[in-house]
Amino acid sequence: MNAVAAQTPNALQVRLEALSLGQLECVLAIESQAYEFPWSRGNFTDSLSSGYAVHLLCAGEQVLGYYVAMRGVDEAHLLNLTVAPQFQRQGWARVLLDALALWARAQGAQWLWLEVRSSNARAIALYQSFGFRRVGERPRYYPAAGGAREDAIVMSLAL
Secondary structure, eight states, rough: EEEEEEEOTTTEEEEEOOOOOGGGGHHHHHHHHEEEEOOOOHHHHHHHHTTOOOEEEEETEEEEEEEEEOOOSSEEEEEEEEEEEGGGGGSHHHHHHHHHHHHHHTTSSSSSEEEEEETTHHHOOOOOOOOOOEEEEEEEEEEOGGGGGGEEEEEEEEO
């Protein structure tokens, strides 16, 4: 997938492109800046080798953010959506969600699913404003400080 968005939050020319292994170091740097418990190199390479959609949102040579999603029979599952910290709160997560929804529809998906940390109020608010609904919980799903675990909220969106 390679697309150009004409109207973006900051009037930048951006494009969506598939992650290549040459861009992995950049993605890993963003991931480690954005999260206390970032995805590993193995998480990303496994996603690529499994054929999951790993798409970057770029402006010039700058990676603004990315998403990782897997396709199912009539659904898609968002596994990771990240905006680089310096570009957060500028509308780029919504651009990524729009791109994800378009990709999922093109794959024949009727539903989008995701998990989000129960403590991540900003992400929960974003997903709800996009139309996702809370449908369940996964106890002790995410790693947390001190070896503890944090619950995940399961959300879905009808496409």
